[in-house]
Amino acid sequence: MSDTIQLDIVTPEKKFFSDKSVLSVTVPGIEGDMGILQNHIPIITFLRPGTIQVHSQNKETYFFIADGVLEFSNNIVTILASEIYDLATIDSKMIDYLKNKVKEKNQKENQTDNELFLASKFEEEVNSLSPAR
Amino acid sequence: MATLKDLRNRIKSVKSTQKITKAMKMVAAAKLRKAQDRAEKGRPYSEKMNSIITNLNSSIVDKASAPKLLVGNGKSQKHLCIVMTADRGLCGGFNTSICRKARSFFNEQLKLGKELKIITVGSKGNDQLKRVFGKYIVEKISFKDLKEITVNEADLITSKIISMYTKDEFDICTIFYNKFKSVISQIPQAQQIIPIPANDEERKNLENNNDQSQYEYEPEEEEILENLLPKNISTQIFKAFLENAASEQGSRMSAMDNATRNAGDLINKLTINYNRSRQAVITKELIEIISGAESL
Numbered sequence: 001m002s003d004t005i006q007l008d009i010v011t012p013e014k015k016f017f018s019d020k021s022v023l024s025v026t027v028p029g030i031e032g033d034m035g036i037l038q039n040h041i042p043i044i045t046f047l048r049p050g051t052i053q054v055h056s057q058n059k060e061t062y063f064f065i066a067d068g069v070l071e072f073s074n075n076i077v078t079i080l081a082s083e084i085y086d087l088a089t090i091d092s093k094m095i096d097y098l099k100n101k102v103k104e105k106n107q108k109e110n111q112t113d114n115e116l117f118l119a120s121k122f123e124e125e126v127n128s129l130s131p132a133r
Numbered sequence: 134m135a136t137l138k139d140l141r142n143r144i145k146s147v148k149s150t151q152k153i154t155k156a157m158k159m160v161a162a163a164k165l166r167k168a169q170d171r172a173e174k175g176r177p178y179s180e181k182m183n184s185i186i187t188n189l190n191s192s193i194v195d196k197a198s199a200p201k202l203l204v205g206n207g208k209s210q211k212h213l214c215i216v217m218t219a220d221r222g223l224c225g226g227f228n229t230s231i232c233r234k235a236r237s238f239f240n241e242q243l244k245l246g247k248e249l250k251i252i253t254v255g256s257k258g259n260d261q262l263k264r265v266f267g268k269y270i271v272e273k274i275s276f277k278d279l280k281e282i283t284v285n286e287a288d289l290i291t292s293k294i295i296s297m298y299t300k301d302e303f304d305i306c307t308i309f310y311n312k313f314k315s316v317i318s319q320i321p322q323a324q325q326i327i328p329i330p331a332n333d334e335e336r337k338n339l340e341n342n343n344d345q346s347q348y349e350y351e352p353e354e355e356e357i358l359e360n361l362l363p364k365n366i367s368t369q370i371f372k373a374f375l376e377n378a379a380s381e382q383g384s385r386m387s388a389m390d391n392a393t394r395n396a397g398d399l400i401n402k403l404t405i406n407y408n409r410s411r412q413a414v415i416t417k418e419l420i421e422i423i424s425g426a427e428s429l
Contacts, residue, residue: 008177010177010178010181011178012175012179012284012368012371013171013174013175013284014171014174014175015174015177029351030351030352031351031352042348042349043350044185044188044189044348044349044357045350045352045357046351046352046357069185069361069364071181071348078181080178080181080185082284082364114360
């Protein structure tokens with residue numbers, strides 16, 4: 001019981017996910033994937049597009065995240081995401097929508113290096129998605 | 134004295150007005166529930182964002198090299214004000230209270246000899262401000278046709294603000310909106326978003342439990358800030374949108390509730406009046422008949 005952490009995922013619209021007893025979280029950090037267990041040092045990092053893996057007591061949950069910020073302190077993980085989807089509910093319609101997003105992002109002008117990097121990553125990740133149902 | 138027909142017509146028209154206000158109240162109540170929900174669910178995000186920014190802010194030692202969006206460019210000559218109001222009227226003092234707050238701020242700044250630039254979001258604010266402050270309005274934005282405001286709209290405004298900032302068109306940016314407290318109480322807010330106001334109290338708090346807030350940053354602080362600050366502005370604007378939406382519906386609901394009640398009172402008064410004059414006519418006729426019969 002005591003080696004769990006709390007995970008909150010919030011989007012501008014709502015509290016997307018909240019679980020008080022998560023064993024570990026694996027997130028796509030901007031400088032590489034990282035796993036967070038209990039008593040990790042406090043950290044603030046950007047996330048790149050990718051999959052978040054949440055290990056709970058007896059199940060694993062996967063989320064697809066477009067971009068976000070992660071904060072960890074006092075054994076509480078907070079992920080601020082602008083767009084996030086549960087991989088178990090993703091369907092072909094959603095993927096079409098995301099592919100449109102990719103096009104939009106590629107057409108944007110005057111992008112910074114960082115934005116370009118994120119856009120290309122996003123494209124890569126979206127293309128690797130497949131509908132769950 | 135008004136004739137019976139006039140009274141009847143007035144009663145009829147008040148009744149139909151009452152029906153409209155009642156329907157508007159119902160609609161506002163239904164929309165309010167949704168808007169309030171959204172506003173409340175959106176709060177954790179903006180709060181978290183704020184706390185991360187404050188954390189970062191306090192951990193930056195070298196203020197000179199910090200991003201301009203955070204610490205400002207050291208001047209306070211040019212003010213940009215973003216006045217966010219509704220697109221529709223008939224919502225009590227909602228639009229007026231925002232405009233009043235904004236107007237007093239404008240007058241204050243003008244008295245101090247500052248330059249003023251105004252962006253109005255929502256057509257009602259523009260209507261109210263353009264007569265006196267029309268020459269300061271640089272842009273009017275309205276999302277009248279959209280059913281629901283999303284993050285994209287907030288991003289749109291943010292990118293406008295930031296491009297203006299990089300062109301050095303203003304030094305300080307403030308947004309005006311109504312914070313939703315309850316159905317009957319909305320508080321007009323003036324929130325400075327560029328630069329982020331240094332909150333001494335929070336900073337002190339942070340220093341007190343410094344050992345906890347020693348964060349590891351990945352990538353470096355500056356880089357995080359550079360990317361996070363535009364996002365923060367967009368978050369704050371989105372929050373303002375949500376709060377505004379809830380406030381608008383709440384304000385409309387109570388205004389329409391009042392209107393319905395007033396219409397009810399008016400109908401009662403008119404009905405009494407109507408019945409009285411009807412009775413008077415009957416009495417008059419009786420007297421005429423009786424006195425006619427007596428004179429025979």
